[in-house]
Amino acid sequence: MGHVVACQCGWTLVSPLGPDDVYEHLQLHVRVHHAGVKASESELREKIRTI
Numbered sequence: 001m002g003h004v005v006a007c008q009c010g011w012t013l014v015s016p017l018g019p020d021d022v023y024e025h026l027q028l029h030v031r032v033h034h035a036g037v038k039a040s041e042s043e044l045r046e047k048i049r050t051i
Helices: 019-033 041-045
Strands: 003-006 012-015
Touching: 003 019, 012 019, 019 041
Parallel strands: none
Antiparallel strands: 003 012
């Protein structure tokens, strides 16, 4: 089972390693590419889907 997250900017990540792996990459993406965006851990985790 894998997990996926897609950002409105077009960035997408698919990972077989689990939701924690996807969350770490999403957190880094938001910090680097959307520095002004403030999102809580729960808001980011809500974007992760199981595939």
